[in-house]
Amino acid sequence: MGIIEAQQLVKQFGQFTAVDEVDFTVERGEFFALLGPNGAGKTSTIRMIYGISPLNGGRMNVFGMDIGNDWRKIRSQLGVCQQENTLDPDLTVVQNLLLYSRYFEMDKDFARRRSEELLDFFALAGKRNAKVMQLSGGLARRLQLARALMAEPELLILDEPTIGLDPQSRHQVWDRLLALRKRGLTTVLTTHYMDEAESLCNRLAIIDHGKIIAEGRPSDLIEEYAAESVIEIEEPGENLRNYIRDHAVRHDDLGERLIIYAEPRGELESLIRDKFCVESCRFRAGNLEDVFLRLTGRELRE
Amino acid sequence: MSRVNLRDISLRFRHIWVRNLVTYRRIWKVNFIVPLLEPGFYILAFGLGFSGLIGGVSYAGLQLTYTAFMAPALVATACMWNSFFETTYTSFVRMYYQNTFSGMLATPVSIEEIIVAEIVWAATKAMAAVTIMLAVLIPIGFANYPAALFCIPLAFLGGLAFGSIGMFFTGIIPTIDMFNLPIFLFITPMFLFSGTFFPISGIPEWASIFSLVFPLYHLVELTRFLCIGAMESNPIFNLGYLLAFILVFGYLGLAVMKRRLIQ
Numbered sequence: 001m002g003i004i005e006a007q008q009l010v011k012q013f014g015q016f017t018a019v020d021e022v023d024f025t026v027e028r029g030e031f032f033a034l035l036g037p038n039g040a041g042k043t044s045t046i047r048m049i050y051g052i053s054p055l056n057g058g059r060m061n062v063f064g065m066d067i068g069n070d071w072r073k074i075r076s077q078l079g080v081c082q083q084e085n086t087l088d089p090d091l092t093v094v095q096n097l098l099l100y101s102r103y104f105e106m107d108k109d110f111a112r113r114r115s116e117e118l119l120d121f122f123a124l125a126g127k128r129n130a131k132v133m134q135l136s137g138g139l140a141r142r143l144q145l146a147r148a149l150m151a152e153p154e155l156l157i158l159d160e161p162t163i164g165l166d167p168q169s170r171h172q173v174w175d176r177l178l179a180l181r182k183r184g185l186t187t188v189l190t191t192h193y194m195d196e197a198e199s200l201c202n203r204l205a206i207i208d209h210g211k212i213i214a215e216g217r218p219s220d221l222i223e224e225y226a227a228e229s230v231i232e233i234e235e236p237g238e239n240l241r242n243y244i245r246d247h248a249v250r251h252d253d254l255g256e257r258l259i260i261y262a263e264p265r266g267e268l269e270s271l272i273r274d275k276f277c278v279e280s281c282r283f284r285a286g287n288l289e290d291v292f293l294r295l296t297g298r299e300l301r302e
Numbered sequence: 303m304s305r306v307n308l309r310d311i312s313l314r315f316r317h318i319w320v321r322n323l324v325t326y327r328r329i330w331k332v333n334f335i336v337p338l339l340e341p342g343f344y345i346l347a348f349g350l351g352f353s354g355l356i357g358g359v360s361y362a363g364l365q366l367t368y369t370a371f372m373a374p375a376l377v378a379t380a381c382m383w384n385s386f387f388e389t390t391y392t393s394f395v396r397m398y399y400q401n402t403f404s405g406m407l408a409t410p411v412s413i414e415e416i417i418v419a420e421i422v423w424a425a426t427k428a429m430a431a432v433t434i435m436l437a438v439l440i441p442i443g444f445a446n447y448p449a450a451l452f453c454i455p456l457a458f459l460g461g462l463a464f465g466s467i468g469m470f471f472t473g474i475i476p477t478i479d480m481f482n483l484p485i486f487l488f489i490t491p492m493f494l495f496s497g498t499f500f501p502i503s504g505i506p507e508w509a510s511i512f513s514l515v516f517p518l519y520h521l522v523e524l525t526r527f528l529c530i531g532a533m534e535s536n537p538i539f540n541l542g543y544l545l546a547f548i549l550v551f552g553y554l555g556l557a558v559m560k561r562r563l564i565q
Contacts, residue, residue, distance in 0.1 A: 013565070052404075052407045053565060075408065075410045076409075076410040082401070082404060082405065084401045085401065086400075086402065086404050086408075087405070088400070089400060090328060091325060095324065099321045099324060100405075102317035102320060102321070103409035103411050104409060104410060105317075148408075
């Protein structure tokens, strides 16, 4: 049995269908990511997991229970870190943790021990009595993660956990999330940072216009929709374009720039290196961003 | 739209009440100054400035000085201001600017419990303010001891009424500036025409019917009864009206807040 089993999920806001018959399953111990452009339906989907957004169709089972009926039991085993800062700005760091534990009706002594553990884990112990209002974005985000973990959840839900953070803070959050992954905590994450999904998750689904358009392990998706090796050529010459057409090479032509999907260390690579690199060529590994852009298109959204 | 589910209300709401108390404790010293000084200002203004113009007020067969007539109404209006402001401006800030309710909704508490906690907290604040006012009014002889002490639980009831209608406005108002509207169109006329500054028996009957609709009128009557032992209406009717008002607007407050937050 999966920790999350979503079948034919539908979410409508008036005429607009935000989530359109989405199916997915998350197994115990998995780190699952939902990737998609802004407005693709990621947050709507994730809000349905913890029952803050009623379903217009389909079923959402979490821990084998229906979210409509057993929302209280489900939420008592969930940790949620929402996209927006929902911390209490008037309270101190440790008060935020302890008051939150009350909503779960946690034992007081246990909550105190747990808060100390988490303050250490997220390197917040020195800020224990600081007001949340005075915390930087990175510290506040770590506190929000710590708060989500207070009740020792069996499932952690993260909605854009590193949005708006500087690189240092992002990496600090990633380190913590990787440590949690190592401990086997089941996690669902939404993001539009490809590097975040690639380095953290075992499996991901790409969602666009409310539908899942691809699903799998990051490396499989890269192999299937992009390539292990990618060559980017600025200002490609006519002869290269001809060669590509004649040999039916997988590519994207962006006008000023040509992206070629190739085998690593293959013939095509050396051929291009020797014959066609007129201006500048860049040889790199294929990544999720290639997959994402190929699947969701390169045109500007909204 | 999700319907209100009364079965989702459990005693878990007390945790949210505690959260509000802990947050409030940081600023209570400043907040207590208002109810402590407010009756003093009014009594000075009306006692020194106004009573020369008016002389006395006849109310329920008694001849009262203007300040003695007005002092119990101050207790009732303090109850109104405290609870109404709590579930309008303060709750709106928590809901809209601090995302506090969204955060709570990721835990095993229901939206119904959050709203009940906000209203009960507003009533608690009203009760605290009234307690402080009585500590001023009883020693200077404007409220009978010990009957006036019953104003404290009464303030809780009144706080539930004004807290409920405040919550209702919070659920339907688009932006925080628009609270001016219910304050100007509802609270201000209620403040003036609820037997606070003049007895309802002295105005034409058609006008006094409006007063009967205002919950403040019923609270003022009950407060006056407890403070000076006289009233012009039936206390059972007043209590019944307040209870009905709480049930109606409490439910409406839950409904509009749920519609706003659960989407």
